Amino acid sequence: MSFILAISVLCGVFAVLAGVLIVAEKFLVNYGVCKIDINAGERELEVDGGQTMLNALIGEEIFIPSACGGRGSCGYCKITVLSGGGPVLPTETPYLTRKEMRSGVRLACQVKIREDITIKIPEELLNVKLFSATVKSTITLTHDMKEILFELGEPTEISQQPGQYAQVQAPSPEGPVFRAYSISSPSYETNTVELIVRIVPGGIGSTYLHNLGVGDPVIFTGPYGEFRLNEDPATEIVCVGGGSGMAPMKNIIYTIYDRWPDRTCWLFFGCRTTDDVFYLEEFRRLAEKHPNFHVIYGLSDPLPEGNDWDGETGFIHISADKYLEPGINRQAFLCGPPPMIEAVTRVLEEKGIKPSDIFYDKF
Ligand SMILES: Cc1cc2nc3c(=O)[nH]c(=O)nc-3n(C[C@H](O)[C@H](O)[C@H](O)COP(=O)(O)OP(=O)(O)OC[C@H]3O[C@@H](n4cnc5c(N)ncnc54)[C@H](O)[C@@H]3O)c2cc1C
Ligand code: FES
Known part of the structure; x- marks a missing residue:
């Protein structure tokens, strides 16, 4: 009994210490302005230290795939960190192979910026854009499925390939979150983007999208995804x-x-x-x-x-x-x-x- 009590007390002390460290880092530690060098000098950013790499890049309108919205549960936000960035965290290892870890691949949502960092990201991600749009129509397809069509505002056109997806921004009590949705409209439709969304009970993104009405404004980033349709018509x-x-x-x-x-x-x-x-x-x-x-x-x-x-x-x-x-x-x-x-x-x-x-x- 006294053993269980001792363990409980110890756990409580560790939990309090961890909480103190998190609060202290947030309010007392100032990392100042840090530099991010992207793709050997192709882009150089100056950002406030202390934030995650994912948020710092979003702040500079560089959009890395982040289907789980930065919660460390999708493994999509991979970048290569060449210097800085600290050690790989236990939250990252389930998503990284040994080879990836050896070559510096990290999850951008788990890398905290505490010093100048040099990174490498796929060239096509530098072309991912932030779109504003309005809802043009919504169609109820089944008891849990809706088709939602957006008319693009700014930019007015999108260049997407079949199989690619967008990340829609949805409001949540903890601030805006992004969720991934495949683009269902064909790639020759350049002024509109259509999604097909299944409602997840209590889900932030799907509930937001299902409740949208004609004329409502929406923000999304994209396109993302590496699938390329075979161009040989005999296939x-x-x-x-x-x-x-x-x-x-x-x-x-x-x-x-x-x-x-x-x-x-x-x-x-x-x-x-x-x-x-x-x-x-x-x-x-x-x-x-x-x-x-x-x-x-x-x-x-x-x-x-x-x-x-x-x-x-x-x-x-x-x-x-x-x-x-x-x-x-x-x-x-x-x-x-x-x-x-x-x-x-x-x-x-x-x-x-x-x-x-x-x-x-x-x-
Ligand atoms: C590349 C990609 C493309 C996608 N394309 C589409 C698409 O075209 N259409 C579409 O409807 N969805 C698509 N999704 C899924 C979508 O991104 C969201 O995960 C889904 O809409 C749930 O998000 P939410 O914010 O509503 O739920 P959350 O707020 O994230 O989750 C709420 C609760 O539901 C649980 N939950 C989360 N997802 C599911 C699920 N799928 N089924 C059951 N329970 C769940 C969570 O564990 C949590 O307890 C895609 C995902 C990826 C990675
Ligand atoms: S954004 Fe999902 S793991 Fe980083």
Whole structure:
């Protein structure tokens, strides 16, 4: 009993000490102005010390992917720190390979600026912009899914590739936070950006987006993401997803049929019940115009009777297995929950698609 009491007291003392150190660092330690050298002198910044690298870069309108809004839980905000920056923190190690750690890769949201720092960031991130926009329309797609269309204000145009995403700023009690949403509008639509958002109960970003009305102002950064559509029209494209994973696939499909009307593309979309089905009629109309577009929706939990479902049943990887012939040159894009991605990846590899031609976003 006295042992447990001693441990509790010790923990309490450590907690108080940690709190004192955090408060002392915040209010008593002044790191002054520190320099950040980016990409060997390409940009040189002077920022207030004491803040995180992620916030310092955002303050200078350099936007690093940060899907979790700087909470250290997405692992997206990787940069290379060449000097300064201190040791790698335990909060970073789950997201970094040994090779990355050896070459100085760090999570920008965990690096505190306490001295001059030299960093390297991918060139394309220097082109990510901050956009202001207004809501042009909102459409309720299902019980938990909405399509939201933004008209760009400043800048008036966006250059995005299918598969890329934007980070929308949402208000929260602790200040603005950013959340990642794939761009569902095709890349030839340069004055608007469309998102498909699933509501997460109690979720900051998704609730904010679902409550927006026509004319409301919005701020987002982008585009982010490294997926590049194979430019060879002889390569078939396979899109497999579920839920809000529709967003990048809609962008890919419309972009493909604008550029290559005869290209072969497969859409496999998994839903639980008919209540989760959306865009099916729209895609069937597109398939009438483009006979090499194949639309396959599957219900994992079809109601036993009284429904007139004419699509597939069972998990969507089973449909992919049923329809795809092996040995054809293909690139695949998967978007949905992790178990779906894993099951589909296995099927696609069995069909002969190389792992390097299978891209995915898990959410
Ligand atoms: C690259 C990328 C692209 C994305 N694209 C889209 C998209 O096109 N459409 C879309 O709807 N979402 C997309 N997301 C997910 C999106 O970024 C948010 O994570 C999601 O909307 C939840 O954020 P929130 O602020 O509403 O919830 P938060 O305030 O972050 O979370 C609230 C609570 O819900 C839990 N939670 C968080 N996310 C989920 C979830 N997905 N399911 C269940 N519980 C959750 C949290 O643990 C927390 O307890 C994408 C994510 C990434 C990384
Ligand atoms: S912003 Fe998500 S881990 Fe850094």
